[in-house]
Amino acid sequence: MLTATACLLFGVVLLLGYLRMARAVTVNSDGASNALQAWDLFHGNPLLRGWTLSDVSFYPTELVQYGLVQLVTGVSPEQIHVAAAITWTLVVLLAAWLARPSGAAPSGAAAGSAPATSTVAVPLAGAAGTTAAPDPHAGAPDAGPHASTIAAGPDAGTAAADPAHASAAVGDPAGTRTAASDPARASSAAGDPAVADRDSGEEASRGRTLGAAWGWLAAVIAVAILFVPMPGLAYQTLLSSPNHTGSAVPLLIAWLLVERARHRAWMPYAVAVVLAWGAAGDPLITFVGAAPLVAMTLLRALRRRELRGVDARLALAGVASIVLSHAALWLIERLGGFHAPRPPIQLSPVSEWPARAGTVARMVGVLFGTYRPGVQAPWVEVMLQAVHIPGVLLAILALSLTAIGLLRGTADRLDAVLAVAIVCDLGAEIVSTLPIDLLATREIAPVLPMSAVLAARLADRWLLQRSPHAARPASHPTPQAEPPTIAAIPLADGAGGQERHVATDRRDVSARRRRRGAGADRRGAAVHRVPARAGLGLLAVVLAVQVVALVGYAPPRADPIEGQAAADWLQRQGLRYGLGSYWVSNNITVGTSRAVTVVPVLSGNGKLTGMCWQTHIDMYDPSAHDARFVLLETERPMYGTPRDVLAQYGQPLRRVDIDRYAIFVYDRNLLDGFSAAC
Structure with a gap:
């Protein structure tokens, strides 16, 4: 409930800030035409009979939004500003939600949040095998003469069966040391099972806290990239009339379904409907939504030879969305509804591609805020340009690494779809005959939120691996001469005072090796901590500067309309x-x-x-x-x-x-x- 309230308040703050920015843009005839169509749509002409729209109708998307806003504002320039602010607020919130890992928790935290057992397994160097076995009386205050085993924290079963897992538990760079890695705690837990229960509860609480915090990191990174657009052309592209910016909303919803509902049987059907809904209003969604989804999921299905799995069904969903959107538009026209001209798309001469690519690069700069239009206060433009540069560099890196993963067949499904969608949108602008200048930046508007999500997901993984609160990744195993095995230590019987079956010298050798491994872990954690802290510090600076710009800079209000x-x-x-x-x-x-x-x-x-x-x-x-x-x-x-x-x-x-x-x-x-x- 607290999280939902905080998100709602954040959304309200964003909406008010973006409304102020939107009012700095003069309403042109495109947005005004959509406003008149929306009024007609909600006042007795649901099929917009007699209307000839543009080649992008926005019929089931922004026109519906405009009609709803007009119930409050009427047909006015303010209605267009309010709708633009709502749209960009939705884009930012949906991108943050999509960037946030589902069930996110660092491995160390996740381990800490699992239920702990009341037994402890002690790693012994040189042990011949794993002899730990659960005892039905484990955890009882009076276990009697039966030997009991003490599990290594919450994943005792895994540790007993997997020496490498036990090795990672010994180093424990997160500081969430269990009884297995601390002889004193092992001894205490052996004497008092309540201590082990209390410690495991503390571990679980710490793990849940860390998991929740790290789960929001990617969302914060995505917000940092999208938070405050550069005044001028970016305002005009992202915070004015429907300019393909709102088409990012159905795209992000579709990708959320792919990511969050991947285990649901109905997910492919929902994805098909959402993409068809968006494509009926903007054909761009077919090229940057359905086509990348079909290509990537079909490739994954063929590589894995799973022609009845989720990927195959998602490929069919993408095809179905194209059929549904075209069928809907055909039916509307057959029923006497509006007419929308087809966009005149052809291949441009190859000789023009280099020049077009250069213009597209500047258009990307407009979107990300690294292009300075020179229309606002210099201190504002310089400050925002500086804090936006890390975002565009991170997006380029994320796109490059995802491309490498695609070639190797290791890329995540959502990452692959996002990367191909971005390339499709930019590539189409380069090789087609679509008008190309900085005002045409609207054609690639969905690239910004998709890049923000991809960059945030990459940065989150990178920072997580280097965080001192996360378990050491597999690529950096705990330095040890050899992986310890797990041997059971039968505890002494209070009445009989039986001897322990493990020799003291072997226990001392094991303890020394654990101490050396823990020292190496601490040194390794210190090395990884530096880039992690630098990355988090840069993120904090970027957000702080943008908040200052959002709160302290009031863009001049433009004339309500052109002319x-x-x-x-x-x-x-x-x-x-x-x-x-x-x-x-x-x-x-x-x-x-x-x-x-x-x-x-x-x-x-x-x-x-x-x-x-x-x-x-x-x-x-x-x-x-x-x-x-x-x-x-x-x-x-x-x-x-x-x-x-x-x-x-x-x-x-x-x-x-x-x-x-x-x-x-x-x-x-x-x-x-x-x-x-x-």
């Missing part, structure tokens, strides 16, 4: 309906809460034509609307030029120029005879 000055003038003049360039059309409609409606147009053959993109066919209906002005952006002639307007409608009553906008006012309905190709 705000033109919108204000139109509203003051009482002009309610007109035509305009795309980037000053639907955003003005939303920014004025429909007090002024501007319909998008294009320039074609020397005149203005309707735009088949983010528009509804009724917008151009002269019987329903009376358009009396044309609003143009003089810097974007593809959406209409003054020459187009004059050739089509003649001289206006007046022309007004405001900043880079030109407004032509007429005294007749400009929709009469207007060509709406859609």
Whole structure:
């Protein structure tokens, strides 16, 4: 309950911080178009009949989110800011949850949390074999004349059967020494079983505490990478209109199911549904979700020759998600619903790949916060750039190591899927004809949370292996001349005073070897402790600096919408309906809460034509609307030029120029005879 409350409070703090950042971004026509579609979706048009959307519809994802937010905010720029803040908060929390190992606990802590027995096994050097055997009277205050064995902490059975396990228990770099590695405690436990029970309880409590702490380490690392975006382009990419950023939510949910519900029979079905849900709104999920899942799980299934296992079922789930998403969109269109153009994706010439790769590298810098746009206070940009550099380096290292693991066949399933998804997203941007510039960073937005998860999982394992509180990893076994074996020490009978069956000299030799091994362990732990402390210290610095930036730096609030000055003038003049360039059309409609409606147009053959993109066919209906002005952006002639307007409608009553906008006012309905190709 305490953990859930802390996470909820953290989420609220994130939401408020991200809302402040989102308000630093001006609402453009893309987000405003989605807002109008969401309003229609929730007000009697569930299939969005008559709408032509963009090549990314966001129909079952962000449009639903927008509609829910509008129940509180109405159709307004604030609604877009709130939705963006909610989306990025969800991305950060889901990434942290996914990065956190399931059932995470360091091996030393996990051992400490297991139930202990009331017997102790003492490692003896040179023993011929393992003769320990459980006694039915073990742990009773009066065991009688029967010889009892004392198990080495919680894993006595394992230690007795596996000398290497016993060897690791002897060194015990975690400091959670059991009776097996401490002759004094062994003697005390032999005389009083209650001491062993008490010690094992302390070990269990310490182990649970360490396990809980280490379980959250990876989550904290993921949050550190995603916590505070760089002001400027990163705000515009991650905290504005739906720009593929929200598509990371269904991706992360699908990977959570793969990781957390891997033993559930229903898991592949749920993964297929979640990926299909996301892909129906954004085709990018097919390329960075379903395709990597199919490729990696099918490869694992073939390598292991398990064609009926979890990997094979997940491969089928990925294929099923593609079929389901396409079937859903086909059915909607057949029922008279919205139309979404197919994205025009083709291979770019090979000669362009190096230049495109360089631009993609800068786009990655925008996402991770290492690219300085020079639009905010220099101290803010320099500080955030410095603390974001470790994150991008860690992500590159994690991707490289996972690739090596893939070649060797040792990569974890989730790590492999994440790595291939990242490569697919970046690679598609390099080899395709998709528009490529820093504003196109939105196309690779899911790379950031997936990289954060992959990097956090790698860093967590690395720090865990070097932590003085974790058991020594297998690659660093306890230095000993030879692994000790486990021999039972029959305890003396209080009445008969029987002699011990183990010679004193053998016991002394064993004790000396244990002391030497423990000393080597302490020296080894000290060596491993240095990089672990350095890594944790760097993480603390990164988080502290980002918290200071989040709390202390208030980004300047931007104008609510693009073309705000033109919108204000139109509203003051009482002009309610007109035509305009795309980037000053639907955003003005939303920014004025429909007090002024501007319909998008294009320039074609020397005149203005309707735009088949983010528009509804009724917008151009002269019987329903009376358009009396044309609003143009003089810097974007593809959406209409003054020459187009004059050739089509003649001289206006007046022309007004405001900043880079030109407004032509007429005294007749400009929709009469207007060509709406859609």
